[in-house]
Amino acid sequence: MAANNLRCKECGAEYELGANFFCEKCFGPLEVRYDFSEMNADEARRRIQAGSQGIWRYSDFLPFDGKASDPLEPGMTPLIKADRLAERLGTTAEIWIKNDAANPTHSFKDRVVAVAIAKAKELGFETVACASTGNLANAVAAHAAAAGLDSYVFVPANLEEQKLLATDIYGTNLVGVNGNYDDVNRLCTQLADEKPWAFVNVNLRPYYAEGSKTLAYETVEQLGWKLPDRVITPIASGSLFTKINRGFQEWMDIGLVEGEMPVFHGSQAEGCSPVATAFAEGSNICRPQKPDTIAKSLAIGDPADGPYAVAQAHRTGGSIEMVNDDQIREGIRLLAETTGIFTETAGGVTVGVLKKLAEQGVLNSGEKVVVYITGEGLKTLDANRDSFAFTTIDPDPASFESKFGQEVAV
Amino acid sequence: MSVTVKIPSQLRAATGNQAELEADGATVGEVLDAVFAEHGDLKERITEEGELRRFVNVYVGGEDIRYGEGLGTAVSDGNEITILPAVAGG
Numbered sequence: 001m002a003a004n005n006l007r008c009k010e011c012g013a014e015y016e017l018g019a020n021f022f023c024e025k026c027f028g029p030l031e032v033r034y035d036f037s038e039m040n041a042d043e044a045r046r047r048i049q050a051g052s053q054g055i056w057r058y059s060d061f062l063p064f065d066g067k068a069s070d071p072l073e074p075g076m077t078p079l080i081k082a083d084r085l086a087e088r089l090g091t092t093a094e095i096w097i098k099n100d101a102a103n104p105t106h107s108f109k110d111r112v113v114a115v116a117i118a119k120a121k122e123l124g125f126e127t128v129a130c131a132s133t134g135n136l137a138n139a140v141a142a143h144a145a146a147a148g149l150d151s152y153v154f155v156p157a158n159l160e161e162q163k164l165l166a167t168d169i170y171g172t173n174l175v176g177v178n179g180n181y182d183d184v185n186r187l188c189t190q191l192a193d194e195k196p197w198a199f200v201n202v203n204l205r206p207y208y209a210e211g212s213k214t215l216a217y218e219t220v221e222q223l224g225w226k227l228p229d230r231v232i233t234p235i236a237s238g239s240l241f242t243k244i245n246r247g248f249q250e251w252m253d254i255g256l257v258e259g260e261m262p263v264f265h266g267s268q269a270e271g272c273s274p275v276a277t278a279f280a281e282g283s284n285i286c287r288p289q290k291p292d293t294i295a296k297s298l299a300i301g302d303p304a305d306g307p308y309a310v311a312q313a314h315r316t317g318g319s320i321e322m323v324n325d326d327q328i329r330e331g332i333r334l335l336a337e338t339t340g341i342f343t344e345t346a347g348g349v350t351v352g353v354l355k356k357l358a359e360q361g362v363l364n365s366g367e368k369v370v371v372y373i374t375g376e377g378l379k380t381l382d383a384n385r386d387s388f389a390f391t392t393i394d395p396d397p398a399s400f401e402s403k404f405g406q407e408v409a410v
Numbered sequence: 411m412s413v414t415v416k417i418p419s420q421l422r423a424a425t426g427n428q429a430e431l432e433a434d435g436a437t438v439g440e441v442l443d444a445v446f447a448e449h450g451d452l453k454e455r456i457t458e459e460g461e462l463r464r465f466v467n468v469y470v471g472g473e474d475i476r477y478g479e480g481l482g483t484a485v486s487d488g489n490e491i492t493i494l495p496a497v498a499g500g
Contacts, residue, residue, distance in 0.1 A: 010465065022495035024420045025455060027465040029497035131499055185499040186469065190492070193419050202498040209500075237500020285464065288476050302474065304497045307464065 002039065003063040006030040006206055009308070017063065019123055019203045029304065030206045032063045034250075041255040048221070055111055055214040061250060062214075063207050068118040072146040074110035075214055077102040079222040079370070085338040089355060093363035096228065096370045098219060099341050105142045105166070106376035107135035107297075107344075108240065112211035113200055117143045119207040120198035126150060127197045131188035133181050133236070133297045134163030135375050140200060141172035152197065154184050160296065162379045180291060182302045205304075212240045216247025219370055220257050227252075227259045229367035232354050234346045234374055235266035235275050235320065236298040238305030244372070245312055262370075264312055266320040267353035269293035269328060269345075275306045279320035284310050294325045294383045295345040297375060323352035329387060331355065332377060342377030350374075411487045413441050417452075418494060424451035438468060439481035441491060456493060467496040 006015040010028025021030055044060060051057025051067075055075035059067040077100045086095040103110035113136065120128050129152040130140045137153045144151035153167055157176035168174045177184045185202075192202040200208045220227060227248060233241050245264060251257045268276040271293025274286040286306030291299035303309070313320045323331070331351035336342045343351070354371050357363055377384070393399040415431045425431060426449070433448075435441035446453040456466045461481075468475045469492045475483045485491065 010463075022420070022465065022497050024423075026458075027456060027463050027495050027497070029465065181499070182474070183472070186467075186472070186492075186494060189494050189498045192498075199498075201500055205498060205500075239500040288474060290477075300499060302467070302496065302499075304465075304499055 002034040002036055002060060004033050004035050007033045019125075019198060021203050021205045032206050032210055034061070034063075036250065036254050039254055044254060044256055045225075048217075055114060055211065058214050058217050061217065061247075062115060062210055064118060064122065068115070070114045070118055070143070070146070072104045072110070072114070072143055074103040074114050076218060079219060080339060080341075082339045082371075085335065088334065088338050089358040091358045091363045092365040093230075093358075094366065094368045095354070096223075096368060097335070097339055097341060098215065098370055098372050100215065100372065100374050101341070101343060101347075101376040105135070105138040106379065107139065108212070108215065108372070108374040109135045109139040110143070111214050112136075112208045113139040113143045115211035116198070116200035116204045116208035117147055117149065119204055120149070120200070121147060123198070125196070125198035127152065127195075129188065129191070129195075129197045129199045130154065130201050131181070131185045131199070132201075133299060134159050134167075134379065135297050136201065137163060137167040137174070138379075141167045141170035141174070144172065145170040154188055156180055156184055156296075160380055160382060162381060166379065181300055182288070185300075185302075209239045209243055212243035213247030213250070215240070215372065216244045217251065219244075220248070220251060223368065225257055226368075227257055228262050228370040230263040230265065230318075230363070230369045231372065232265045232267060232350055232357070232369065233372040234298055234350045235268050235303070235309055236300045236346075237303045238266070238275060238309035240372070240374070241266050241309045242305050242312055245316070261316055264316045264318040265353060265357060266309055266313055266318075267350045268320065268322045269295040269298055269349050270322045270324045271295070272299045272301060273322040274301060275303055275309050276320040276322040278306065279310050279313055286310070293328075293345075294380075295328055295349050296380070297344060297346045298349060321353045321356055323349055323356065327352040327355075329383060332384060333387065335373070336377070341373060343373045344375035344377050344380040345383050346375050347373040347377070348383070411436060411485060411489075413485050413488075414490045415441065415445055416490060416492045420495075421452065421455060421493070424455060425449050436484060437479075437481065438470060438475055438483045438485060438491060441485060442481070465496045467494045468492070469494070
């Protein structure tokens with residue numbers, strides 16, 4: 001195993017690979033550190049290509065002894081060249097959509113949960129849990145069911161009905177908390193201190209977060225072992241944003257891919273924009289916000305990786321943008337109408353930011369722009385409920401004619 | 411004013427293994443100063459140059475003090491202050 005230990009991102013203190021997520025000396029987040037010095041690029045590529053058709057093909061870059069297994073293996077989701085979308089946006093950049101709704105529970109959370117649950121089993125836990133805005137709830141309940149582990153899923157009580165149903169169906173203990181996501185998160189941080197459970201995004205967060213690196217690896221493979229020029233992702237906690245960067249960096253360091261680090265753009269909803277606001281103000285402190293947005297899966301008012309996301313946007317020459325609820329709905333429709341992909345509100349945020357960048361002339365001609373679509377539109381139907389017209393007719397041609405005003409060929 | 415301060419398990423080495431401490435003060439900052447006077451190690455772990463470190467969250471009765479007056483947030487008799495790591499979630 002190439003994973004060495006856990007290291008504090010703030011002060012560098014080192015810890016063993018256990019169920020531990022913050023530094024006792026300074027409270028900084030812990031991250032898995034690897035030693036890839038023995039790794040040969042050709043051999044690594046051969047091992048990847050001989051692997052499974054999902055994220056475990058990247059086991060050499062994940063924190064396990066040997067290959068992890070999972071009956072519900074996520075990954076290898078489609079990367080689609082979206083020429084009609086580019087045309088609608090009036091850009092000559094190449095737009096690529098990484099459709100991560102095409103995972104077992106229809107969001108990118110399957111990646112992080114698969115890694116966290118495999119680690120929970122390795123560490124001997126019998127119960128897994130999470131604080132969730134919905135997608136994570138679905139994934140934890142499903143992967144726990146498949147792995148035969150008990151699970152507790154904590155969500156804000158006002159979550160979309162679709163996300164509640166799509167969690168409870170797996171036979172989990174679904175707990176609705178009167179409060180917003182940050183309240184749920186605080187509660188879970190307290191419970192993680194008392195219960196012998198693996199909270200995937202609390203005490204197992206260093207491992208969980210590693211799962212997002214597989215989005216970077218897949219992108220590189222699917223572009224023919226090349227880096228994109230620019231990426232656009234949603235930002236909630238900032239973990240996905242920073243780990244896609246880390247995935248690219250690891251493969252650049254090893255020599256699996258050559259070129260420049262892509263420019264990173266993060267996307268937030270105006271109604272919950274602590275990271276975009278910090279970026280706009282030139283600050284690295286993300287002041288917490290009380291979320292008020294239709295993009296509930298991004299509604300984290302106190303983002304754990306916010307400062308690192310801001311620094312990364314500056315470092316790569318990118319930005320962190322925000323769009324309002326109308327632009328989110330417009331983004332959902334734009335993607336659906338040009339690619340046939342129906343995304344949830346988080347995807348509407350990301351496509352909204354893509355549109356904004358295209359209008360600002362930020363995208364360069366011919367460059368490869370990868371847009372990460374992290375969730376499924378059927379989970380947030382309420383956002384689009386009033387946005388379409390449904391016309392009813394009687395079953396005869398004249399009725400059709402009267403409503404749709406077309407000549408019927410005789 | 412007597413306030414209860416709840417300490418996460420990872421910090422209890424600095425508090426003689428106590429999970430809860432009682433201390434007096436009119437604000438969060440005063441209460442924490444009273445705690446630091448007894449348990450000096452705690453100060454360095456959660457503060458830097460008189461401010462809370464950036465990954466330390468402090469709550470009074472469940473409300474993040476950054477929505478109030480930060481360390482200047484007033485506390486009253488019987489309040490509960492909770493110190494937690496900010497690096498969870500997402």
